[in-house]
Amino acid sequence: MQHWTDQAFSGLMAAVATRRLNLANKYNKKKHEKCAGKAMDVKSHAKCLVELENDVVSSRWLKRKKYFDQKKFNASKHNNTIQILHRTKRSLKIKNAKSYELKSHFDSPFALITKHLTDTVKILKKKDKLSKWQDIIARIKNETALMKKRKQVEKLQRKRIGVFQKAKNLSYSGSREIRRKPPRKSGQLGNFASMEKYIEDGELREMYEQKAANMTEEEELMMVPVDIIRKAVKLGLSLGGHNTSEFAKKTVKLISPRFMSLLPDDEELKKDELDILSPSLFSLHDSGTDIEKNTSFASLLGRGMSSQDSQNFLDLLVEATGVAEAVEDAEQKLVDAQRKKDDAMGRGPDGQPIYFTKENITERFPSEAKKIEIFEELDKIYTVEQLKDMNQTGYSVLTPKQMQLVYGKQSPFNNPKLLGVYNNMTRAEIDRAIHSTIKNVAEEKLKFEVRQKDIVLSPIVATPLINSPEITSQPLILSPAVLVPLIQSPAVFGAVIISPWLFVPVILSPRLLSPVILTPFVFAPLILSPLALVPVILSPGIFNPFVLTPMALCPFILSPQVMTPLILTPFVLTPLIGTPLALSPLVLSPFVLSPQVLSPQYVTAFILSPYALSPAIESNGAMVTVFGSPSWLS
Known part of the structure; x- marks a missing residue:
């Protein structure tokens, strides 16, 4: 849900940027493309758009200034005489000292490289x-x-x-020596x-x-x-x-x-x-x-x-x-795992479904199905101008009739306050409101956050997960998995905590930022599934071959x-x-x-x-x- 919310708002910002890029020069266009390419969250994306807006405004003022400066120069060119510029000699200061400390020539090249690398690591790690x-x-x-x-x-x-x-199974007649069968x-x-x-x-x-x-x-x-x-x-x-x-x-x-x-x-x-x-x-x-x-x-x-x-x-x-950070991270994750364990033991499964279709929503939540019907009806009444806007820039503004459909009394999104505000605003005012919202996001005055639902105390048995990144990206807490192949299901932030894995092959399913903590795993081969930032802490394993599975920071x-x-x-x-x-x-x-x-x-x-x-x-x-x-x- 958080991903979809972020993606929707980022899509809006990208559409707004499309219009602004038409007014930007070549340098600012490349600058924005580079910034947007590095943006990894909504806040960073919003900052790129605010910077683009500032660059466009500055560029327009510079063009005007250059135009007027050129006119002034041409007017004064005929009235000025050539002047000779005198260059002043720079004074040289000579430092006298009884002795000079020269750089030691005994430092080996390797020692010098080590020193420079050490300084770099200190800067990076502060x-x-x-x-x-x-x-x-x-x-x-x-x-x-x-x-x-x-x-x-x-x-x-x-x-x-x-x-x-x-002891319950032993007879009163006497104890028997239990011998362990040799392996x-x-x-x-x-x-x-x-x-x-x-x-x-x-x-x-x-x-x-x-x-x-x-x-x-x-x-x-x-x-x-x-x-x-x-x-x-x-x-x-x-x-x-x-x-x-x-x-x-x-x-x-x-x-x-x-x-x-x-x-x-x-x-x-x-x-x-x-x-x-x-x-x-x-x-x-x-x-x-x-x-x-x-x-x-x-x-x-x-x-x-x-x-x-x-x-x-x-x-x-x-x-x-x-190594040092890994030990500190392990200590902190153990504390967090215990806290989550205590919290989880006091609750039962939340029962929140992960993946929805119109059919199962209609069956289980009839009131939610009405929301889907609203947008299906909206798709049928777009005007030619709106379709043109969306094809060119990716977004448009609803007409009063469409806003009544979405936010009116008969809609599950009923919002009379919003209708009262936006029905009296012009297109230009709405555009300015959008830019103001983006600026507030960039300055962290406004946040779009959706609380992620963890999978807690919900064992998963004999349930193949194929093309299901939305499920594998959910934190798995106190939820053992048995006979659950993960195929083409990448995971991001999919932590696995106190949830043993048995016969869980991971195939074509990269994992990112998904720590494995207090989770024994047995017969869990990883095949063609790159791992990055996946620490494995207090998680013993037996027969878990890694095949064509590059790892970084794990x-x-x-x-x-x-x-x-x-x-x-x-x-x-x-x-x-x-x-x-x-x-x-x-x-x-x-x-x-x-x-x-x-x-x-x-x-x-x-x-x-x-x-x-x-x-x-x-x-x-x-x-x-x-x-x-x-x-x-x-």
């Missing part, structure tokens, strides 16, 4: 200084620990309730079964065990390429006489060099890595292995980035990728994922914050400016997925295979 990346990591650790405690309390409560429920470990996944002991995150480990016990043949096939690569490497090492007893947990890097690395590899972690044709070259530090040291900028050029330069660049990288925060591969899915500014992954390979999915913070990966692979400016900070995993995925500044 900050005096950037936070240290170590402080942000500590903050994330604290938030992660707090969330783990909350989950443990919730888990304990569920367990306690489960014990009471089971099924067969097929390709059997090679990865022992990885559970290496996964530190409790929630991810449970998700991994659950998925490992119920893998389908198709899902197991996804791990075949990774298994083949690892077996080939293991065979080659065995033939070369190397010890492969601890090969299962090692991280294998094959043809994936690191260029200009920001941080050296941890010596302890290097013991569990196998680097095959994957050296670290031209590092910006002078630590690490022998090759890393010998090929660093410090060794090759005699000087390089100091420890302070490295600190500054990492601070810049973490700030520019929005941080994953405290949202563990299992069996969530990214295939042909490039992404940018999409950091992983406290989000461990398992069985989630990246295939042909390059990424930029997407650091991994406290987000270890297990039993996964990077295949032909180069990346840049995306360091892994305290994200140590196990059994990771990297093939043909070089990195830069990471």
Whole structure:
């Protein structure tokens, strides 16, 4: 409703602008087109039209002034004599000083670039200084620990309730030991079964065990390429006489060099890595292995980035990728989600229908159907002049008879006050009133706002949504969705809060500004559905492949994922914050400016997925295979 209201008023403003553009010069026409193209709301559009009106008036005055100035010049030209203009010499002031401070020549080009980029980020984010990346990591650790405690309390409560429920079914004759059935470990996944002991995150480990016990043949096939690569490497090492007893947990890097690395590899972690044709070259530090040291900028050029330069660049990288803002945003969204949860629990479904036709309106709301009939009647009595106006400019003014039809006593839009005002106004006065209204909108003296109806406590089951952006753009709160395919249904401001998704494929349905909060999603593949500004917060997922689904500004925060591969899915500014992954390979999915913070990966692979400016900070995993995925500044 808000979109339709804004669109209607913007359409009126565009029609008014069409008339004014006929009086504007070429420069002002292009200026208005550029302004209107960037306008994203009614207020901005109104400002563009007000500016056009001012430009038209100024242009007309300038034309008149130029005309009269030219006449005056021609009249005085014959009476004036040529005068010689004397140019005064500018005085030169020489500053004397005992010493002069010159710009330090020890600053490396990279350090200078970092300084300029830092100044730019400060201006864009209106900050005096950037936070240290170590402080942000500590903050994330604290938030992660707090969330783990909350989950443990919730888990304990569920367990306690489960014990009471089971007690009802136990016989008095005696208690029986309940043995947990071990998970099924067969097929390709059997090679990865022992990885559970290496996964530190409790929630991810449970998700991994659950998925490992119920893998389908198709899902197991996804791990075949990774298994083949690892077996080939293991065979080659065995033939070369190397010890492969601890090969299962090692991280294998094959043809994936690191260029200009920001941080050296941890010596302890290097013991569990196998680097095959994957050296670290031209590092910006002078630590690490022998090759890393010998090929660093410090060794090759005699000087390089100091420890302070490295600190500054990492601070810049973490700030520019929005890690700090993502944590703050997550905290605020959690507060808002809880508030909405409390509000929603006190109400039932509002029952407001989303999509209407004349037939279902007539059936359910007979009084509303009268409004449709009024406009159908109005369409039949437009005059030739009105049709001509609407074809040329897009709008016209109603005649007194038409206004009586729409706003008279027999109309559901009955408004005698409006009739009394506009029946006595001329066309010119009405045009001036329209311009006055547009100006008030531009100055925020007048607003067109319609309260959006959220979908609350209304589960959606087995209801395909095809070509339904008006539904998918509604916030979904405490409303689980099961077997609900979304096809060609883009969403804007379609937040999903505490509304689990099960078997909800998203196909050709881009999503914008639609955060996912406290919403587990299972078997929800995203195919050809670009995402932008869609943070995923406290929303674990299992088997949610992303295929041909580019992402921008979509941080994953405290949202563990299992069996969530990214295939042909490039992404940018999409950091992983406290989000461990398992069985989630990246295939042909390059990424930029997407650091991994406290987000270890297990039993996964990077295949032909180069990346840049995306360091892994305290994200140590196990059994990771990297093939043909070089990195830069990471």
